[in-house]
Amino acid sequence: MKGRPVYLVDGARTPFLKARGKPGPFSPVDLAVQAGRPLLLRQPFKRTAFDLCILGCVNVIADEMNPARIAALRLGLGEAMVAFTVQINCGSGMQSIDTAFRYIRDGSHDLILAGGTEALSHAPLVLRQEAVEWFGNFNTAKGPLDKVRTLSGLRPDFLKPVLGLERGLTDPITDLNMGQTAEVLTHRFSITRSAADTYAMNSHHRLARAQREGWLKGEVMPVFDRDGGAYLWDDGVRPDTDIEVLAKLEPAFEKPFGKVTAGNSSQISDGASWVILASEQAVEAHGLTPLARIMDSQWAALDPSIMGLGPVLASQPILQRHGFNRADIDLWELNEAFAAQVLACLAAWEDASFCREVLGMEGAFGRIDHDRLNVDGGAISLGHPVGTSGNRIVLHLAHALKRMDKKRGIATECIGGGQGGAMMLEVA
Secondary structure, three states: OOOOOOEEEEEOOOEEEEEOOOOOOOOHHHHHHHHHHHHHOOOOOOOHHHOOEEEEOOOOOOHOOOOHHHHHHHOOOOOOOOEEEEEOOOOOHHHHHHHHHHHOOOOOOOOEEEEEHHHHHHHOEEHHHHHHHOOOOOHHHHHHHHHHHHHOOOOOHOOOEHHHHHHHOOOOOOOEHHHHHHHHHHHHOOOOOOOHHHHHHHHHHHHHHHHHHHOOOOOOOOEEEOOOEOOOOOOOOOOOOHHHHHHHHHHHHHOOOOEEEEEOOOOOEEEEEEEEEEEHHHHHHHHOOOOEEEEEEEEEEEEEHHHHHHHHHHHHHHHHHHOOHHHHHEEEOOOOHHHHHHHHHHHHOHHHHHHOOOOOOOOOOOOOOHHHHHHHHHHHHOOOOOOHHHHHHHHHHHHHHHHHHOEEEEEEEEEEEEEEEEEEEEEE
């Protein structure tokens, strides 16, 4: 792509904390601030040097409208700092990077803080539509008699709220929840339960190894709650997970024969991530050492019922623009919404008819080796705070390329609603 070079110079994230049935210790902005403070403290420039702050967030809570601006002020970026929040469901954290990338590439900005944050444990409880209508009628009733008549229509289930997250993860066009869209893909590409469970087990083992070896230390910053509690690592990982344990779990979305379970799906979690993007001029002016250069990005859209194939459609145009084939990509970060969804993407790339009819290729793209894919685990083992994950996979890809002495990688994700995003990095 033409334009100025754009560098990812640094980044940091919080541990991803598994939601456990009640609000966690941090709001979305709390998480963004906890991730941002140590990141900014280690920079050689003033916090006010940024041109812009962009933050992805899906479940914005009522007390934190435009969390980007609130986070920017709490981080000390200055009252004059323009900050805005972006939302494209699971791709929101990558959308913040993509927007920053294009601003810098096109010459209007030089230094941008781009992130993603989400506290799914704080997803609101909402009333059923019938209850909302009843409360409205009661509120507008005129006189005592009218209110008594309205009161007689009160039903006990009106007082039982619905988890907003449950409704948010159901596509309003197809009326399928995200797990059901993964089940569609298991049928289309003959993904077995055993294959999905094996993939999930490996995700846990890979993340456990990365934690044990200290490979995430430069990326994951500890966070502290108001009572002094410390959170050091992604706490959803289960190092002892095995096939026998996973095989005992019942289907979560399509009983009794479904292949998607709680064990081979991404975890509901809280977390935040930031990256710093800089132009060549900013790198030189501040004496920065880039982790990677952002080379290209792409968004794609498709039928919402097969939204899990978004990574395939978003990645292929990048490869075609640069004349790359499978061997030219050293590492892939493909967000693990569901094990079956990841396996379906891999199967689609190996399917010659799919590649010809959908991607416009001459034949199959080929098999992506598992030793190049999500090398340190993914959302199945560490969690999927939806507004954050797209940012995390880009940050982690940069670190993994550097650590493994590789040159080029693609970070990509499926997006609820039938979309996908992809971003290509090269080691600077």
